[in-house]
Amino acid sequence: MPKPLLPVANRPIMEHVLRLLKRHGLTDTVVTVQFLASLVKNYFGDGEDLGMSLSYANEEIPLGTAGSVKNAEDALRDDSFLVISGDALTDFDLSELIAFHRSKGALVTVCLTRVPDPLEFGITIVDDEGRVERFLEKPTWGQVFSDTVNTGIYVMEPEVFDYVAAGQSVDWSSDVFPQLLKEGKPVYGYVAEGYWEDVGTHESYGKAQADVLEGKVDVELDGFEISPGVWVAEGAEVDPEAILRGPLYIGDYAKVEAGVELREHTVLGSNVVVKRGAFLHKAVIHDNVYIGPQTNLRGCVVGKNTDVMRAARIEDGAVIGDECLIGEESIIAGGVRVYPFKTIEAGAFVNTSVIWESRGQEHLFGARGVSGILNVEITPELAVRLAGAYATTLKKGATVTIARDHSRGARALKRAMISALQTSAIDVRDLENVPLPVARQHTARGSAGGIFLRTTPGVPDSLDILFFDERGADLSQAGQRKLDRVYARQEYRRAFPGEIGDLTFPSSVFDSYAGNLLRAIDTTGVREAGLKVVVDTAHGSAGLVLPSILGRLGVEALSVSSGLDEARPTEDAEERRAGLARLGALVASSRAAFGVRFDPVGERVSFVDELGRVIEDDRALLVLLDLVAAERRSGQAALPVTTTRIAEQVAAYHGTQVTWTSTSPDDLAKAAAAEGTIFGGDGRGGFVVPEFSGVLDGAAAFVRLVGLVARTQLTLSQIDARIPQAHMQRRDVATPWAAKGMVMRSVVEAAGNRLLDTTDGVRVVEPDGRWTLVLPDPAEAVTHLWAEGPDDDATQSLLEEWAAVVDGAGR
Numbered sequence: 001m002p003k004p005l006l007p008v009a010n011r012p013i014m015e016h017v018l019r020l021l022k023r024h025g026l027t028d029t030v031v032t033v034q035f036l037a038s039l040v041k042n043y044f045g046d047g048e049d050l051g052m053s054l055s056y057a058n059e060e061i062p063l064g065t066a067g068s069v070k071n072a073e074d075a076l077r078d079d080s081f082l083v084i085s086g087d088a089l090t091d092f093d094l095s096e097l098i099a100f101h102r103s104k105g106a107l108v109t110v111c112l113t114r115v116p117d118p119l120e121f122g123i124t125i126v127d128d129e130g131r132v133e134r135f136l137e138k139p140t141w142g143q144v145f146s147d148t149v150n151t152g153i154y155v156m157e158p159e160v161f162d163y164v165a166a167g168q169s170v171d172w173s174s175d176v177f178p179q180l181l182k183e184g185k186p187v188y189g190y191v192a193e194g195y196w197e198d199v200g201t202h203e204s205y206g207k208a209q210a211d212v213l214e215g216k217v218d219v220e221l222d223g224f225e226i227s228p229g230v231w232v233a234e235g236a237e238v239d240p241e242a243i244l245r246g247p248l249y250i251g252d253y254a255k256v257e258a259g260v261e262l263r264e265h266t267v268l269g270s271n272v273v274v275k276r277g278a279f280l281h282k283a284v285i286h287d288n289v290y291i292g293p294q295t296n297l298r299g300c301v302v303g304k305n306t307d308v309m310r311a312a313r314i315e316d317g318a319v320i321g322d323e324c325l326i327g328e329e330s331i332i333a334g335g336v337r338v339y340p341f342k343t344i345e346a347g348a349f350v351n352t353s354v355i356w357e358s359r360g361q362e363h364l365f366g367a368r369g370v371s372g373i374l375n376v377e378i379t380p381e382l383a384v385r386l387a388g389a390y391a392t393t394l395k396k397g398a399t400v401t402i403a404r405d406h407s408r409g410a411r412a413l414k415r416a417m418i419s420a421l422q423t424s425a426i427d428v429r430d431l432e433n434v435p436l437p438v439a440r441q442h443t444a445r446g447s448a449g450g451i452f453l454r455t456t457p458g459v460p461d462s463l464d465i466l467f468f469d470e471r472g473a474d475l476s477q478a479g480q481r482k483l484d485r486v487y488a489r490q491e492y493r494r495a496f497p498g499e500i501g502d503l504t505f506p507s508s509v510f511d512s513y514a515g516n517l518l519r520a521i522d523t524t525g526v527r528e529a530g531l532k533v534v535v536d537t538a539h540g541s542a543g544l545v546l547p548s549i550l551g552r553l554g555v556e557a558l559s560v561s562s563g564l565d566e567a568r569p570t571e572d573a574e575e576r577r578a579g580l581a582r583l584g585a586l587v588a589s590s591r592a593a594f595g596v597r598f599d600p601v602g603e604r605v606s607f608v609d610e611l612g613r614v615i616e617d618d619r620a621l622l623v624l625l626d627l628v629a630a631e632r633r634s635g636q637a638a639l640p641v642t643t644t645r646i647a648e649q650v651a652a653y654h655g656t657q658v659t660w661t662s663t664s665p666d667d668l669a670k671a672a673a674a675e676g677t678i679f680g681g682d683g684r685g686g687f688v689v690p691e692f693s694g695v696l697d698g699a700a701a702f703v704r705l706v707g708l709v710a711r712t713q714l715t716l717s718q719i720d721a722r723i724p725q726a727h728m729q730r731r732d733v734a735t736p737w738a739a740k741g742m743v744m745r746s747v748v749e750a751a752g753n754r755l756l757d758t759t760d761g762v763r764v765v766e767p768d769g770r771w772t773l774v775l776p777d778p779a780e781a782v783t784h785l786w787a788e789g790p791d792d793d794a795t796q797s798l799l800e801e802w803a804a805v806v807d808g809a810g811r
Contacts, residue, residue, distance in 0.1 A: 001303075001322070002036045003199060004086035005043060007286060009212045009221055010233065010251040010269050012043065013199060014086040016219050018050055024094040026082060027052045030075045032068040034059040065152070066170040073161050083154040089208045090196040091218035092153065097190050101155040104130065106188040108160055108180065111153035113196045114745075116738035124150050126189035132181065135173050148189075148745070151196050194218075202301060202319055209284055210265040213247035221249070233270075251287070269304065282316075292328070300332075303340065337490070352381065355490050364487060365480040367778070369466040371456055374409045378463045380416045387417035388492035390449070390467060391424030393482055396499060398448035401468075403431035403439035405601050406541055407569035409463050410453035417451060417465075418503060425495035427502045431509055433564075435541045435602030437697035438513045440472030442506065444693065449475075454601050455569035473669035473695050514548035520692040521703050527554035529710035532592040534558045535702075536583045538576075539565040540600030542698060549699060555706055558590060570600055580606055580614045588612030593709060594716050598698045604685035605698040607705075609716035618643075621681045622650055622723050623716060624701070627708040628679045629654035635678035638671035641759050641773060642786050643683050644726035662760035663775065669694045727795045728788045731803055735783040735810040740776045743783055746809035747774045747802070764802070770794060772802045783810070 004014035021029060029047065033040050033056055040056075047054030057072035069076070069083055080101070082094065092111065101109035110132060112124055125134040125148070135150070150173060163176050170176060180187050195217035197208045211217050213229065223233035229246030232238060236250045241258035248262050254272040256262065266280045269287035274280070276293050283297040286304040291297070295308055299316030302308065305323045312326045315334035320326065324338055327346035332338065337353040344350055364370045370386060372378040394400070400421055404410035414430075421428050429447065431439055436452055443450030450468035467475045467483065475483065486492070495501070535550070535557050537543035543562040550557045561579070571579070580597055587595040587608050595608040607615045607623075615623060622644070625637055629651050636657040639647055643660075651658050656678065661667045665682075672680035673694035680688030687701035688694060709716070735743055747762050757763035761775030761784075773786040783806050789795035 002040055005039060006087070006199060006205060007267075007269060008089060008199075008205075008208050009219070009231075009249050009267060010287075011219075011222065013089055013208075014040070014044070015050070016089055017084060017086055018044070018047070018052060018054075019220060020091065020094065021082075021084070022050060022052055024098075026094065029053065030055050030057055030072040031086070032057045032059060032072055034062060034068075062169060063167075064169040064171040064175075066164045066172045066176050067168060070161060070164040070166055070170065073166075077158050077161070080155060080157055083152075083156065085152045085198075087200075088152065088196060088198045089212075089217060089219070090151070090153070090194065092151075092192040092194045092196065094153075097153070097192060098155055100130070100190045101188070104186065104188045106155070106186045107157050108177070108185075109155040109188045109190055110177075111151045111155075112148050112189045112191045113151050113194075114191070114742070115149050115196075116741050124148055124189050126191075130188045130190065132177070132187045132189045135177055135181075148191065151192070152198075153192075202317070205301065206265070206282065206284065206299070209267050210247075210282070213249060213265055213267070215247075222252070223249070229264075275310075283314075286322075299334075309346070353490050364484050365475075368456060368464045369474070371462060371464045373461055374463045378413070378465070380413060383413040383416045383465070384420040385490075385492070386465065386487060387420035387451070388424055389483055389487035390451070391421050391426045392486050392491070392493040393479075394426060394448045396425040396493075396495070397427065397501075399427045399429060399446060401429045401431060401439065401443040401447040401450040403434045403436075403442075403450075403452050405436075405454040405569055406433050406564040406566055407455045407463075408566055410455065410569075413463065413465075414451075414453050417453075422501040422503060423495055424493050425499040425501055428504070430503060430505050432505070433541055433544070434509060435545055435699070436466075437602055437693070437695065437699060438509060438545060440468060440695045440697070441513055441516070441693055442472075442509065443468045444470070444472035457570055457599065458572045460568070460570055469666075471669070471673070471694060474665040476666045477664065510545045510548045513545060514552065517549065517692055517700055517703060518552055521689060521700065521707060522691075523553060523703065523707045523710075525710040526707055529713070530556070531706060531710055532556040532558070532590065533706065534560065534583060534586045534590060534592045534595040536561045536579060536595065536597040537602075538571060538579060538598055538600050539563060539568060540598060540602060542598035542600075542602030545602065545699060549703065553703065553706060558586065558592070560586065576606075580608060584608040584612035584614055586612075594705075596702050596705075598702075599685070602698045603696050605687070605701050606685055607716065609720065611717055613717070615716060615720060617685045618683045618726070618728070619720065619723075620685070621683045621687075622647060622726075623719050624681065624687060624705060624708075625679055626650050626654070626719055626723055627705070627712060629656040631708060631711070632656065632678045635676045636674075638668055638674075638677050638680040638688065640668060640682055641757070641761075641763060642775075643681075644728050644788055645769075645771070646724050646726045650723060660757075660759050664760070665696070667760075668696075726788065727790065727792050728786060729792075729795045729799050730787075731785045731799055733783045733785065733803055733806045733810065735776070735781055735806065737781050739810040740783070743806050743809040744774070744776065746805055750802075750805045766798070770798050772798055774802060774806060 005012045097111055123136045126132050164170050199205050199208050221231050223231045226232050230244050231249045233252035235253040238256045239258040242256045243261040245263045248266040250268045251270045254268045256274045257276045259276040260274050261279045263281040265282040267284045271288045272285050274291040278291050278295045280297045282299040284301045288305045289302050290307045292310040294311040296313045300314040300318040302320045303322035308326045309328040311329045314332045317335040318332045320338045321340035323341050325343045327344050330344045330348045333351040339355045342354045404414045418428050439452045452466040454464050456462035456464050539561050583595045583597050597606045607620050633655045636659045638659045640663045641660050648658050659671050661671045672688040672690050677690045686696035689700040689704050692700045751764045755765040763773040765771045770789040775784045787795050787799040789798055
């Protein structure tokens with residue numbers, strides 16, 4: 001169904017929009033149509049029923065937001081015109097918008113509004129006069145610097161068509177408006193007061209229904225308000241013994257029998273029949289639907305001409321398509337999508353969407369890939385569908401490298417994912433249990449992508465599924481969104497029998513990795529130095545590859561905590577701290593040059609110096625940076641914006657520079673791969689060795705450190721002592737999702753004339769050099785703050801100041 005025809009309070013969204021236009025004297029309207037255009041034309045006709053004049057401009061191919069309007073240029077050339085979306089519910093005062101446009105002499109006026117979650121919209125910045133300064137389409141949370149967004153409503157002069165190419169896909173915000181700003185054309189933004197909801201998801205669709213019923217939006221409702229908030233349209237029959245708890249809406253010629261209970265935010269379409277004993281709460285029912293006796297519907301949407309039979313139950317978030325049959329006593333679980341023309345058998349329990357045996361879910365990716373509790377959130381079924389979605393984003397016949405840690409859960413789910421990949425026409429290289437950096441490196445050797453399954457660090461009951469691109473780096477945010485969309489649409493590719501992918505098990509994985517590593521990294525002087533080191537592999541997979549490295553490196557190594565422990569695939573913070581303390585004691589007693597401790601998947605490393613003292617991760621970053629920069633004397637280091645600015649001093653002292661990146665792993669990988677980059681790190685034990693690879697690699701960092709220490713003939717404690725002390729502090733502030741955009745806008749406003757850096761989040765730099773970074777978490781209802789000053793008291797004071805701003809805006 002075209003979104004403009006989705007009914008809100010039993011009237012299509014587009015009809016609400018057309019009635020708003022008419023209310024403001026805009027009766028001559030062109031409708032641009034493409035998807036299922038005939039349905040729109042058949043419903044609205046020439047607009048006579050609405051007292052308007054409607055004409056239609058057909059798009060043979062998608063032309064974009066600007067191209068579609070260009071397609072209607074002949075009807076709009078004579079005067080100023082207004083552009084408005086047919087699928088956004090609003091009651092803005094369009095007359096005021098037009099008056100503002102004319103008073104400014106604008107070429108284009110963009111109608112703006114404030115929203116709590118700006119991620120799916122275009123952010124717009126205007127100056128005090130209302131002139132547009134900047135656009136940013138669909139930002140990530142790290143790019144959010146305002147909650148003022150583009151509503152897609154514009155007032156324009158015909159001259160704007162000179163900037164839109166005919167017959168091509170052109171977008172206003174990404175193509176036309178930037179060009180107008182570049183040429184200094186008068187583009188203004190008008191911040192409208194009132195209601196606006198872009199109905200782009202099932203959640204926003206339900207919200208729009210509720211807001212209309214609660215009177216939050218000024219639209220016309222057909223029917224009579226028989227009691228506060230209870231609207232009944234013409235011809236509806238409601239038994240006196242039915243229980244009605246408004247606000248709710250009963251459409252024309254609907255029939256509600258005795259014993260029915262309708263609760264708030266329920267909407268019944270035309271000709272709906274609700275039988276005795278049914279219970280509906282926040283349910284949206286389209287036209288001509290039959291709701292049988294003793295049914296229970298909560299927070300769901302049911303498409304037109306569908307029959308819901310006796311005692312069926314449809315849970316919150318479920319959506320039933322048009323012309324379906326839901327059998328007696330069947331249960332449709334929350335979040336399930338039943339596509340049109342489907343039959344659900346009597347007594348069935350449906351917990352996955354009915355299309356190609358698949359299911360939709362929003363926002364798969366968090367900070368560690370796709371994560372969740374094993375066999376609760378991360379199930380074999382989810383793993384199969386996720387692998388199928390990933391395969392669909394790749395070409396048939398492509399190769400995917402897959403690997404895991406040493407946990408049983410990762411092993412079981414890896415097998416499920418391999419089957420899904422093969423049956424989607426993907427060849428699979430199974431590395432089995434290897435360190436994460438080894439999996440990344442082998443992915444980069446001829447694979448289109450990779451998958452790694454591991455126990456969530458510090459959470460033994462949870463599992464992470466990491467997806468790699470062809471470089472072995474984490475999928476970019478664009479790649480994650482693409483996978484999200486395919487998974488949500490539940491349209492997975494299936495291979496024909498002759499296209500089933502191959503499964504191979506590469507040999508000599510560790511020897512190949514070790515050989516490449518030692519050839520890429522400078523190890524001159526190591527054998528002559530006669531170093532002794534203590535290596536702790538934390539009973540993880542790093543212990544599988546280190547023997548191949550240590551034997552060729554030429555150091556005397558004492559290995560501890562080797563051997564895999566399936567019962568302990570990860571460690572918590574306390575176990576990690578205890579392991580480092582034991583390592584420190586061993587280093588000091590054995591008089592080793594230093595000690596290194598790997599995480600269970602070999603991605604991150606921690607160090608202790610020759611005295612047995614633990615070098616904290618943020619300090620270890622500076623130590624390695626100092627060593628690398630001192631030897632190279634040129635190039636740049638890639639570091640996330642959360643790193644202390646002492647790093648700039650260390651780099652500058654040795655004639656190198658720092659390139660600041662966002663906190664996203666793929667952003668760090670891209671910066672590390674740039675020409676001239678000599679070092680990268682994230683300050684949490686993760687290091688990039690660019691001459692070997694562009695991803696975090698514990699073994700590569702270890703080998704590089706051995707070579708640097710051997711050639712400088714300085715101890716780690718001596719290097720640490722010559723680096724200034726940093727004074728950084730961090731805090732997390734709980735922030736509701738709905739307030740995140742407002743929080744970031746408040747931060748920008750509170751910053752005033754201070755220097756702002758929006759590389760990731762908003763970093764506010766004080767005139768004296770102190771700084772604070774405010775960064776919304778992409779997966780949790782939290783805002784992170786980092787602050788740095790000349791001493792601990794100054795840093796604490798600065799952190800308190802900005803935490804108060806964030807906390808105040810988030811309430």
